[in-house]
Amino acid sequence: MRTISHVLIVANFQKDLDGSMIEEVTAYLASRGMSYTVFGYQEEAVLPANFEEFDLAVSLGGDGTVLYCARLIQHLSIPILAVNLGSFGFITEITRDEWREALESYERGDLGISSRVMLRVTVERKDGQVFSAHGLNDATINASGLSRVVHLRILINSTHLGDFHSDGAIVATPTGSTAYSLAAGGPIVHTDMDALILTPICPFTLSIRPVIISGNDVISIEAVKGQRTGLNLSVDGQQIFSLQEGDLITLEKSHSRAQIIESDKRNFYEVVRSKLKWSGG
Numbered sequence: 001m002r003t004i005s006h007v008l009i010v011a012n013f014q015k016d017l018d019g020s021m022i023e024e025v026t027a028y029l030a031s032r033g034m035s036y037t038v039f040g041y042q043e044e045a046v047l048p049a050n051f052e053e054f055d056l057a058v059s060l061g062g063d064g065t066v067l068y069c070a071r072l073i074q075h076l077s078i079p080i081l082a083v084n085l086g087s088f089g090f091i092t093e094i095t096r097d098e099w100r101e102a103l104e105s106y107e108r109g110d111l112g113i114s115s116r117v118m119l120r121v122t123v124e125r126k127d128g129q130v131f132s133a134h135g136l137n138d139a140t141i142n143a144s145g146l147s148r149v150v151h152l153r154i155l156i157n158s159t160h161l162g163d164f165h166s167d168g169a170i171v172a173t174p175t176g177s178t179a180y181s182l183a184a185g186g187p188i189v190h191t192d193m194d195a196l197i198l199t200p201i202c203p204f205t206l207s208i209r210p211v212i213i214s215g216n217d218v219i220s221i222e223a224v225k226g227q228r229t230g231l232n233l234s235v236d237g238q239q240i241f242s243l244q245e246g247d248l249i250t251l252e253k254s255h256s257r258a259q260i261i262e263s264d265k266r267n268f269y270e271v272v273r274s275k276l277k278w279s280g281g
Contacts, residue, residue, distance in 0.1 A: 002107050007034055008054040008078075010069040012041040012061030015085035021060055021096060028100060039072070041065050054078055058099075062086035063137075063179075067236045070118065070136040070258040079113050079259040081106065090178045090275055091136075093263040105264065112262045116191055117173045117215055120254035121235055123247050130247075135236040136258050137176030139251055141221060142168030142201060144230035144242065149204055153222040156198075156213060163224070165204040171219055171251045172197045175258070178272065180237075186210045191268055196253065219251040 007029055011022050029036045041061060059069040059082045066082045083099045084092030094102045105111045121139045123131035143150055152169055154161040172181035177189040177197055186199035194215035200208050223231050223243050231243035273279055
């Protein structure tokens with residue numbers, strides 16, 4: 001049996017316009033004698049003062065809400081019950097009709113936890129570190145203005161992998177392998193794997209292909225001087241940072257992991273088959 005006393009509810013109010021789902025969850029928790037705090041999905045992630053008391057997070061929304069929730073609590077290592085209130089979701093395996101059963105199954109110890117690799121991203125400039133972030137899905141470097149080819153120098157563990165002339169580059173976790181990286185031609189990687197995926201975006205040279213690397217490897221990307229456009233760094237599509245020529249972006253596995261409660265209704269391969277419509281329809 002697992003004990004649940006204090007619950008953090010991270011809610012996307014745009015997915016629950018009338019508040020009925022939040023009301024349903026909070027009423028249930030109160031009836032069970034569990035305390036809770038409702039935290040709105042917003043741009044700046046700042047935890048409430050009592051954050052150390054939480055032993056479970058409930059994400060109400062879609063995949064974007066889970067990404068936000070994972071970043072919000074990445075240093076707490078508490079499990080996330082990801083409830084899908086939208087129509088599409090790879091991370092949110094539990095539907096709005098299954099959350100109560102899933103929570104009780106988790107309490108009984110019947111549901112496992114998927115420990116997901118998270119990404120740590122830093123940017124170094126000549127004056128020192130100017131940006132740091134964590135993400136569950138991916139980090140993307142691309143042009144900030146009109147679509148133009150950018151020049152990125154890629155190193156893995158200080159070994160020069162190559163110079164990429166492309167629309168940009170994506171470094172994804174296994175969780176993020178089914179997101180932007182997949183659309184750019186990257187591979188689908190099981191969420192339990194300890195790996196990172198480097199995916200070029202529309203490379204000028206067709207021989208440049210996606211690369212799966214060990215989770216222990218460190219990727220460094222230099223924004224080579226002489227760019228014909230401005231550059232942006234995006235982490236999980238939610239944190240945007242303007243890069244400068246000469247910046248060094250370091251991407252590596254974070255010490256933190258996202259603890260996602262698994263569904264017993266469907267597994268990873270069933271989700272992939274359903275979401276990508278591999279069975280037709």
